[in-house]
Amino acid sequence: MTATRVLVLNSGSSSVKYQLLDMRDASRLAVGLVERIGEQTSRLKHTCVTSGDTHERSGPIADHDAALKAVSEELAKDGLGLDSPELAAIGHRVVHGGMFFTEPTVIDEEVLTEIERLIPVAPLHNPANLTGIRTAMALRPDLPQVAVFDTAFHTTMPESAARYAIDTKIADRYRVRRYGFHGTSHAYVSRATAKLLGKAPEDVNVIVLHLGNGASASAVRGGVCVDTSMGLTPLEGLVMGTRSGDLDPAVIFHLQRVGGMSMDEIDTLLNKSSGLFGLCGDNDMREIRRRMDEGDEQARLAFEIYIHRLKKYIGAYYAVLGTVDAVAFTAGVGENADFVRAAAVAGLEGLGLAVDEDRNARRGDEARLISPEGARVAVAVVPTDEEMEIATQTYALVGKAA
Numbered sequence: 001m002t003a004t005r006v007l008v009l010n011s012g013s014s015s016v017k018y019q020l021l022d023m024r025d026a027s028r029l030a031v032g033l034v035e036r037i038g039e040q041t042s043r044l045k046h047t048c049v050t051s052g053d054t055h056e057r058s059g060p061i062a063d064h065d066a067a068l069k070a071v072s073e074e075l076a077k078d079g080l081g082l083d084s085p086e087l088a089a090i091g092h093r094v095v096h097g098g099m100f101f102t103e104p105t106v107i108d109e110e111v112l113t114e115i116e117r118l119i120p121v122a123p124l125h126n127p128a129n130l131t132g133i134r135t136a137m138a139l140r141p142d143l144p145q146v147a148v149f150d151t152a153f154h155t156t157m158p159e160s161a162a163r164y165a166i167d168t169k170i171a172d173r174y175r176v177r178r179y180g181f182h183g184t185s186h187a188y189v190s191r192a193t194a195k196l197l198g199k200a201p202e203d204v205n206v207i208v209l210h211l212g213n214g215a216s217a218s219a220v221r222g223g224v225c226v227d228t229s230m231g232l233t234p235l236e237g238l239v240m241g242t243r244s245g246d247l248d249p250a251v252i253f254h255l256q257r258v259g260g261m262s263m264d265e266i267d268t269l270l271n272k273s274s275g276l277f278g279l280c281g282d283n284d285m286r287e288i289r290r291r292m293d294e295g296d297e298q299a300r301l302a303f304e305i306y307i308h309r310l311k312k313y314i315g316a317y318y319a320v321l322g323t324v325d326a327v328a329f330t331a332g333v334g335e336n337a338d339f340v341r342a343a344a345v346a347g348l349e350g351l352g353l354a355v356d357e358d359r360n361a362r363r364g365d366e367a368r369l370i371s372p373e374g375a376r377v378a379v380a381v382v383p384t385d386e387e388m389e390i391a392t393q394t395y396a397l398v399g400k401a402a
């Protein structure tokens with residue numbers, strides 16, 4: 001029997017998303033999510049796609065190690081356990097790959113050490129990714145484990161976009177530059193957008209807006225990333241669920257010198273209690289919408305700040321690209337919040353950007369155009385599929401090695 005299945009683990013700071021795929025036809029066998037890891041109210045939702053059965057369990061799951069063991073038990077109940085000889089590899093999302101990793105990579109001790117070394121520049125993500133990898137390695141030491149890096153797609157950025165305007169010697173010594181994240185999603189979505197337009201990726205310029213809890217924008221010219229909004233860490237750029245995005249770096253000096261806050265306190269403030277959450281106490285766009293509908297001014301202002309920043313990046317990447325064929329909205333907010341999409345392009349008719357109200361309001365799981373018929377620039381909703389992209393890259397690498 002040839003092994004054709006790939007398990008993908010997308011370990012986030014407090015969640016694990018996973019999919020088991022059969023790469024003969026890229027079909028999904030099982031999908032699931034463990035949320036709120038480390039809290040009393042953890043929840044696991046597992047769906048066996050082949051039987052259509054869904055199981056849910058709630059109750060505390062202490063850490064990512066426990067989460068992965070729970071996932072492995074769920075898969076085993078469906079006869080899809082990690083001990084299956086049909087499993088060819090396990091693919092892991094790794095958020096920060098630094099300058100070292102530009103391609104999917106089979107994980108060994110040296111790779112683990114490098115991912116660990118990058119923890120200070122991805123403190124919310126790389127530790128969770130590492131636990132996922134170590135647990136999976138312990139469960140199946142014989143299998144190839146492949147890391148697919150969020151930063152990889154952005155390594156094509158020109159130096160003019162990747163470098164900060166600081167002393168070059170210091171920047172080089174400490175490897176301070178813009179790496180960019182969500183690259184697997186930006187790669188997948190920019191290609192899927194070209195497909196939606198009936199063109200080859202080489203022939204289109206796309207602005208991708210990945211709006212999830214973390215959020216980033218990218219400018220993709222002919223399939224190649226030329227700029228992205230996240231930087232040394234996933235803190236720069238757009239307003240996010242709990243992260244501030246762009247700010248004057250002097251805010252940090254001010255909070256330390258005048259506010260008496262420690263560096264760790266400021267780090268936590270900017271990463272975990274800023275963004276939409278810091279502005280209005282909620283980081284979920286559904287809740288913000290509900291509050292705005294009730295006339296809540298604080299939620300309204302948070303929304304306006306979020307949209308203002310988003311619009312600035314659309315304008316900036318329009319200028320970076322010169323000509324734009326499409327603007328693609330993706331991830332939790334981008335795929336579901338029609339009011340965010342409408343507000344983000346409102347007033348940009350001069351740039352050829354608009355949404356058709358009916359098309360924008362329609363829901364669906366497929367990539368679709370929401371701009372009016374005959375619009376100069378296509379505006380689209382393009383669901384991301386980081387897991388499928390990771391599985392494809394993992395299987396290609398393992399196949400090559402075999």
Ligand SMILES: Nc1ncnc2c1ncn2[C@@H]1O[C@H](COP(=O)(O)OP(=O)(O)O)[C@@H](O)[C@H]1O
Nearest residue numbers: 211212213214283284285286331332333336337
């Ligand atoms: N139906 C919806 N309407 C508006 N926003 C939504 C909806 N569903 C999800 N979201 C938003 O998507 C976010 C999660 O996006 P997701 O891409 O899953 O994020 P992450 O991968 O960073 O966890 C939620 O925090 C919420 O703001």
Ligand SMILES: CC(=O)OP(=O)(O)O
Nearest residue numbers: 181182212213214234
């Ligand atoms: C890099 C990053 O911000 O990832 P996420 O959106 O999953 O938090």
Ligand SMILES: [Mg+2]
Nearest residue numbers: 212213214331
């Ligand atoms: Mg995400």
